[in-house]
Each structure stands twice: as structure tokens, then as C-alpha cells.
Amino acid sequence: MDKKEDLKQVVNQALAEQKVPHVKLKKIGAEKADVEKLTKPSKETRQEYWGKGLTYAAILLIIILVVSIIGFIAVHGIATFTQNHVNVWHFLSSSDWDPGEGRNHVGALAMIVTSFSVTLLAAIVATPFAIAVALFMTEYSSKKGSRFLQSVIELLVGIPSVVYGFLGLSIIVPFIRSIFGGTGFGILSATLVLFVMVLPTITSLTVDALKAVPNHYRQASAALGATHWQTIYKVVLRVATPRILTAVIFGMARAFGEALAVQMVIGNAVLMPYNLVSPAATLTSQLTSQMGNTVMGTLPNNALWSLALLLLIMALFFNFLVRLIGRKGQK
CATH class of the missing domain: 1.10.3720.10 (MetI-like)
Structure with a gap:
């Protein structure tokens, strides 16, 4: 109740300080102010949250994709030296290619x-x-x-x-x-x-x-x-x-x-x-x-x-x- 009364007081003060009175606001009055509706996130705010969420999800997906590709190639590429025990220097310095x-x-x-x-x-x-x-x-x-x-x-x-x-x-x-x-x-x-x-x-x-x-x-x-x-x-x-x-x-x-x-x-x-x-x-x-x-x-x-x-x-x-x-x- 305190929040509602405070909000009504703010609305009344805003109406009183208007240099050009707003006709619709005068008709509504502070006593009819819907506190729950005014304090809930607006449609635009929800759209902002959705936009940010989709943007962050897309960035995260791209990061995961890049890391996965690099990791996949690295794991299979290093297997030549870890599993098959090919010498790295021999791989880079020899021209004999017949695996x-x-x-x-x-x-x-x-x-x-x-x-x-x-x-x-x-x-x-x-x-x-x-x-x-x-x-x-x-x-x-x-x-x-x-x-x-x-x-x-x-x-x-x-x-x-x-x-x-x-x-x-x-x-x-x-x-x-x-x-x-x-x-x-x-x-x-x-x-x-x-x-x-x-x-x-x-x-x-x-x-x-x-x-x-x-x-x-x-x-x-x-x-x-x-x-x-x-x-x-x-x-x-x-x-x-x-x-x-x-x-x-x-x-x-x-x-x-x-x-x-x-x-x-x-x-x-x-x-x-x-x-x-x-x-x-x-x-x-x-x-x-x-x-x-x-x-x-x-x-x-x-x-x-x-x-x-x-x-x-x-x-x-x-x-x-x-x-x-x-x-x-x-x-």
C-alpha cells in the first residue's frame, strides 16, 4: 500500500507541475493509477531483453563453433605425433611423403x-x-x-x-x-x-x-x-x-x-x-x-x-x- 500511495503522490505532483495540462491524465487522476502495470516491464523493455539475449546467444554459438573446429583439427592433427609417434622435426624437415x-x-x-x-x-x-x-x-x-x-x-x-x-x-x-x-x-x-x-x-x-x-x-x-x-x-x-x-x-x-x-x-x-x-x-x-x-x-x-x-x-x-x-x- 505504501508503494501505491507514493506512486499516486508522484503522479499528482507531476500533473500539478505541468505547464500544459494533459487532458487524458486529468481525466484519469492519480487515484486510478495502476501500480502493478506501471511497475512491470513494458513491451519495449521485454523486446530489449530478447534482443540482447539473442545477440549473446549468437555470439556464444560462434565462439563454441570456432573453438570446436580448432579443437577438432588440433586433436586429430596432434595424433600423428602422440599416437603414431612421428617426430615433429622429421615431419617438418623431411620431403619423404608416403604415410x-x-x-x-x-x-x-x-x-x-x-x-x-x-x-x-x-x-x-x-x-x-x-x-x-x-x-x-x-x-x-x-x-x-x-x-x-x-x-x-x-x-x-x-x-x-x-x-x-x-x-x-x-x-x-x-x-x-x-x-x-x-x-x-x-x-x-x-x-x-x-x-x-x-x-x-x-x-x-x-x-x-x-x-x-x-x-x-x-x-x-x-x-x-x-x-x-x-x-x-x-x-x-x-x-x-x-x-x-x-x-x-x-x-x-x-x-x-x-x-x-x-x-x-x-x-x-x-x-x-x-x-x-x-x-x-x-x-x-x-x-x-x-x-x-x-x-x-x-x-x-x-x-x-x-x-x-x-x-x-x-x-x-x-x-x-x-x-x-x-x-x-x-x-
């Missing part, structure tokens, strides 16, 4: 070298083209031209990997074979295919990086007498360098994790590459070609899971680099 013959034939060095070679070469080839296209779109092209190029880039992103692989198998491999001889399969063919695949990613992120440079930097450089190209080279590119490096790392992560297209043009021979046109195999190409041919729990299967764990570690490493460069860019 069916025993633990002394589980060496992933050839695939590691090939994966890094293809990734680095694709990034080295694609980065100058991506920066040049991004500069044209942001600094030289008209709005219509920029929108057209943006649509072309988005179209390249939307093409499935198998299409790139088939084009590489039909065009690039015969072209390499006609020039250098051999089979045409190898790191060079995979690099050219990945160059086309990572170019849209690096270009799009580089365009965003260049657009993020404040316009008054360009105006200040022009006011000091710098030419357009001097402004681009000395100011715009230097300010955008951390973001451009982030774009390159994202492109490298895409190239490092690509499987199907690379598998179709690299030859899938687990051999240490001695040149750019000899058949080789990456971590992803070996996983996709051999995972369906092994029995769960056996050494060949556990060895493939170790390759998957190595890929996961590299993906986490790329994310760490992106965050590290982003923090330096903010400073």
Missing part, C-alpha cells in the same frame, strides 16, 4: 615449400597490378569508369575456383608446355592461376585503403607545389601503406588456402620442386586429393590431419599479421 609405408615416411617439407612458393609468387605478381588498378580507380578514373572497373572486379570474385582451375588446365598448362617443355604442370602454372584469383581481393582492399586517405593530405601536397604523381607517390601511398600491406596479406591467405584450382594445374606430385615447371603439390592439393582415400584413425589419415593443422596455424598467423599491421597503422 602408408610407416612413420619414417611422413615428411611434409616438399608441400610446405611449394605452398609458400606459390603463395609468395602469386602475391609478388598480383600486388603491382592491384596497386596500379586501385590508383587508376581512385586517382585518375571518372566515377563511371571506376564503377565499371569495380563491377569487373566483383565479377572476378564471383567466378568459382573450379572455373579458374579448368581455364588454367585448358589454357595456361598448354601454354607453359609449349614454351618450357615438360608437362606444363608446376608452380608457374599455379602462380598464374592464383594471380588472377587473388588480384580482385588485393585490388578491392587497396581501393578502400586509398579512399581512406584524408583528402586534405592531397590538398596540402598540391598547395606545396607537388605534382599529381608526386602527391600519390610521396603522400597517398605512404599513408595507405599499412592498409595495402593488410590487403596483400589477405590475398596471400586466400592463395595459401586455395585447393581445387591449384590441384588442377600443379601436378599433385609430392616432390621437392627444383624449378617452376616441375610437377609439385601443395598442402591443400594433397588434402583434397587424398583425404577420401584414407581410413579414419590410421597413420595416413592422421598425417593428412596434421597437414590441416599446419594450414590452420598458417591461417591464424596471417590473421595475427593483419592485426599487427593494423595496430602499427593506427599509431
Whole structure:
């Protein structure tokens, strides 16, 4: 009763202090105030609780999913070293890959070298083209031209990997074979295919990086007498360098994790590459070609899971680099 009386008193005081009397409130009066209804959570408050609950549940689900995936790959990947007693150093430093013959034939060095070679070469080839296209779109092209190029880039992103692989198998491999001889399969063919695949990613992120440079930097450089190209080279590119490096790392992560297209043009021979046109195999190409041919729990299967764990570690490493460069860019 005390709460109800106090509430009536508050309502009366509020009505009395109104500069413009509210007609409906005057008719209702304080004596008819429903204390229970006024003290219960409103519909909007309940919606707020539901919204927060759903948001937290979604975040928790994502965290559980990520931890489960990492844990599942880690448990199966480490089994090669804990259950099958494969030496970790031998796994990383040996190029003898034939898990069916025993633990002394589980060496992933050839695939590691090939994966890094293809990734680095694709990034080295694609980065100058991506920066040049991004500069044209942001600094030289008209709005219509920029929108057209943006649509072309988005179209390249939307093409499935198998299409790139088939084009590489039909065009690039015969072209390499006609020039250098051999089979045409190898790191060079995979690099050219990945160059086309990572170019849209690096270009799009580089365009965003260049657009993020404040316009008054360009105006200040022009006011000091710098030419357009001097402004681009000395100011715009230097300010955008951390973001451009982030774009390159994202492109490298895409190239490092690509499987199907690379598998179709690299030859899938687990051999240490001695040149750019000899058949080789990456971590992803070996996983996709051999995972369906092994029995769960056996050494060949556990060895493939170790390759998957190595890929996961590299993906986490790329994310760490992106965050590290982003923090330096903010400073």
C-alpha cells in the first residue's frame, strides 16, 4: 500500500507541475493509477531483453563453433605425433611423403615449400597490378569508369575456383608446355592461376585503403607545389601503406588456402620442386586429393590431419599479421 500511495503522490505532483495540462491524465487522476502495470516491464523493455539475449546467444554459438573446429583439427592433427609417434622435426624437415609405408615416411617439407612458393609468387605478381588498378580507380578514373572497373572486379570474385582451375588446365598448362617443355604442370602454372584469383581481393582492399586517405593530405601536397604523381607517390601511398600491406596479406591467405584450382594445374606430385615447371603439390592439393582415400584413425589419415593443422596455424598467423599491421597503422 505504501508503494501505491507514493506512486499516486508522484503522479499528482507531476500533473500539478505541468505547464500544459494533459487532458487524458486529468481525466484519469492519480487515484486510478495502476501500480502493478506501471511497475512491470513494458513491451519495449521485454523486446530489449530478447534482443540482447539473442545477440549473446549468437555470439556464444560462434565462439563454441570456432573453438570446436580448432579443437577438432588440433586433436586429430596432434595424433600423428602422440599416437603414431612421428617426430615433429622429421615431419617438418623431411620431403619423404608416403604415410602408408610407416612413420619414417611422413615428411611434409616438399608441400610446405611449394605452398609458400606459390603463395609468395602469386602475391609478388598480383600486388603491382592491384596497386596500379586501385590508383587508376581512385586517382585518375571518372566515377563511371571506376564503377565499371569495380563491377569487373566483383565479377572476378564471383567466378568459382573450379572455373579458374579448368581455364588454367585448358589454357595456361598448354601454354607453359609449349614454351618450357615438360608437362606444363608446376608452380608457374599455379602462380598464374592464383594471380588472377587473388588480384580482385588485393585490388578491392587497396581501393578502400586509398579512399581512406584524408583528402586534405592531397590538398596540402598540391598547395606545396607537388605534382599529381608526386602527391600519390610521396603522400597517398605512404599513408595507405599499412592498409595495402593488410590487403596483400589477405590475398596471400586466400592463395595459401586455395585447393581445387591449384590441384588442377600443379601436378599433385609430392616432390621437392627444383624449378617452376616441375610437377609439385601443395598442402591443400594433397588434402583434397587424398583425404577420401584414407581410413579414419590410421597413420595416413592422421598425417593428412596434421597437414590441416599446419594450414590452420598458417591461417591464424596471417590473421595475427593483419592485426599487427593494423595496430602499427593506427599509431
